[in-house]
Amino acid sequence: MTQTAHRQPALLRPSRSVQGRLPVWLLVPAGIGAVVLVLPFIALLTRLQWSEMLSAIVSPQAQQALGLSLLTASMATVVCVILGIPLAMLIARSSNGVSAVLRTLTTLPLVLPPLVGGIALLALLGRNGLLGGALEVLGLRIPFTTTAVVIAQVFVALPFLVISVEGSLRTIDTGHELVASSLGASRMTVFRRVTLPLAAPGILAGTVLCFARALGEFGATALFAGNAPGVTRTMPLAIYTAFNGAGVDEDTAIALSLMLILVAIAVLVLMRGWRPGAVQ
């Protein structure tokens, strides 16, 4: 009985050519959507002065900004992973009411303009801020330092990691964890050897998103960390400065933008290569 239940007539079996079953009218909005996403970048490429591109990219200012961006985004990503995975775990395994509240709070920085985040960070850690005054007494000044850049990036990027990891944790069959504990594994062992590996695809995707978001962070950084070359001027701030600033022309901004795009593409390609099961 159970054997026959799984058999389906050949006509009803899922077909390999799924794209053949797409309603034709879906192609129109899908095509427009793809164009909206890609066309601006093509326009950017047409504005590129190839001769100045190279000099802009190898300029000390650009190198400095790129180095600072990669450094701070990496640090922010590490912090996000260390804090975000446990937070995602807490949200995923809390009762419905608690997890709804936690999830809403976590998502807040996602839906607010980063500028608001910058103001909020200043209110907390600024000279007259909630904690800033106390830190000042201890001799710690956070705003307008590289640390401030990392904190701003963590603030805006952490939600991406948490949401992604939490979604992945939710889809894990908790039966695996129960079985693991009945095999004699402590809670920590279950977490390390069962939960984390099973959530790995979500963790990886979340980490990449988190890094990309940290790399592109501008608003909160500008307000909370400022725009000091070599200290807080990351790539987005360098691009803004080049575009708006005195003496430097638009071409430099375009060249730097292209650089950032290339870094982002490299990250995405790396992620595809690493994704478990990507080969199969």
Add this chain to the structure above:
Amino acid sequence: MTARSASLIADLRAHVGSFELRCSVQADPGEILAVLGPNGAGKSTLLGALAGHIPGVTGSIRLGDAVLHADDGLRVPPEHRRVGLLGQRSQLFPHLSVLENVAFGPRAQGARRADARADAVRLLDEVGLAGFEDRRPSQLSGGQQQRAVIARALAARPGALLLDEPFSGLDAQTATQARRLIMQLRDTHGIPMILVTHDALDAMMLANRTIVLQDGGVVQRGSTQDVLGHPGSAFVAVLAGVNLVTGRADADGGLVHLGAGGPPLVLPRPTDASARAGDDLTAVFAPSAVRVRPHDASTDAGHAGDSALWVGTVHSLEPIPGGVRITTIEHPEIAVDCSSAVAVGVGVQPGARLSFALSPADVSVRPVI
């Protein structure tokens, strides 16, 4: 190996939301206790309570001399209970190889890597999976996955095993092989096992004793032969494939008078029945024990000789291997099986009037428990 075998004994209550389970179970070394029951009866709750996975449990749980749960607040965490959970095949860790799955328990309990792997290799050989060590679970067939699940559970050296519908989702042949493997392990390892199942065949093949759970309570317990031979509930009667009808002892004829909804039905009373008139009784008989004849106006409902006799109008027909299952409008609660040859001979079709006869030797009658 026999040194670590001891009985798993529990007398517990568990609360999950508004649901309450009250249940006592005992499984002795080398024995499998089957737990039958419909969905929502509390079978999973029972396993969860024994394994230590659910809160809200009161009562006592012991494994030999080791107290796992007591009302003085003692709660041994799941990882220290030595109570293994053997679930469905889908619960192999998908990110680990077959060998790593089996070695997981020993490793988690602190065994050295080489020892854990040696253990795993030996157990995989025991369950017939030698050579599959480096496969991923997804690369195994359903039956092989179930074997790996069994090896993994044994590798953790459990003092007792909880089997949670381990054969569901396997095709009939594979399930039979898996049952045979469990039977071997029951005899060689001597671990007490509790088997939760929907399938009467599991209980028949594996379990000496069976309990039936319904609405959070034990409604029947006894030898498997007894429980399936004379079910106390409609649920088990369906599982066992028998008819279960209730009624009252009849004074003058010495017969059991059963009228379940339809017209009164007189079933023969076995000679050894000790019921007195007025006692509530249940009668159990196999659908195939009923003989079907064309209806003859001269015979009326009653009993001819020793056999019970009744007349019914065919309501529904259902194919069974080698024949048909008949239910009548008058007695929809009684299934009657007859071979295809007989069905054609007597003209079985919806609306047909038929006579049914049942010999006392084929009926088991008991007082209501």
